Amino acid sequence: MISIPDLIKLITEKISDAEVNVMDKTGMSDHFIIHVTSKVFSEVGIMDRHRMVMDCLSAAMADGRVHAAEIKTDVPG
Amino acid sequence: MSAFEEEIKDEISKNKILIYGKGTKAAPQCGFTVETIQFFQKYGYPFEVVNMLPHNEKREALNKMTNWPTLPKVFIDGKFYGDTDILDDMEAKGEVEPLLKAAFDGKAPSEG
Numbered sequence: 001m002i003s004i005p006d007l008i009k010l011i012t013e014k015i016s017d018a019e020v021n022v023m024d025k026t027g028m029s030d031h032f033i034i035h036v037t038s039k040v041f042s043e044v045g046i047m048d049r050h051r052m053v054m055d056c057l058s059a060a061m062a063d064g065r066v067h068a069a070e071i072k073t074d075v076p077g
Numbered sequence: 078m079s080a081f082e083e084e085i086k087d088e089i090s091k092n093k094i095l096i097y098g099k100g101t102k103a104a105p106q107c108g109f110t111v112e113t114i115q116f117f118q119k120y121g122y123p124f125e126v127v128n129m130l131p132h133n134e135k136r137e138a139l140n141k142m143t144n145w146p147t148l149p150k151v152f153i154d155g156k157f158y159g160d161t162d163i164l165d166d167m168e169a170k171g172e173v174e175p176l177l178k179a180a181f182d183g184k185a186p187s188e189g
Contacts, residue, residue, distance in 0.1 A: 050162060051144060
């Protein structure tokens with residue numbers, strides 16, 4: 001279980017300009033759809049973008065706060 | 078190279094479409110594994126599922142090999158493509174169908 005604000009903080013701590021939209025997929029606060037928009041993604045391929053986002057969540061995934069995340073990434077504008 | 082890495086490399090080379098997931102093709106244990114199975118069922122090409130739930134050490138080896146912490150993990154023609162988050166994006170750009178066709182040497186799904 002993790003609150004959405006805490007989840008967003010995990011990402012913005014590492015991707016400072018990230019705009020993060022989170023949807024709790026099952027209402028159990030451990031399955032999330034996460035949209036991350038950031039300039040840093042512009043020269044990064046989709047797989048590495050996802051690796052970056054999962055890296056932000058690695059601790060929360062390891063201790064079970066986040067069970068599953070569906071990740072979508074984008075660049076601003 | 079660990080025994081697990083060799084085992085994984087062998088599996089990847091023997092299956093043109095391979096899903097490492099939670100549960101089996103007949104009894105998937107996780108929503109994302111189900112989603113990935115359904116994703117490939119649409120295309121009609123043969124694929125296999127490797128159940129990683131009982132194999133923690135092998136799963137760890139695979140995580141290191143791919144630098145990707147989650148399951149399911151998809152390999153097409155020996156190359157790693159992440160999961161349906163990636164494949165859905167590729168599908169939206171029309172990249173999946175040609176990729177699968179090339180993996181099966183230009184054959185249509187029915188020709189097997």
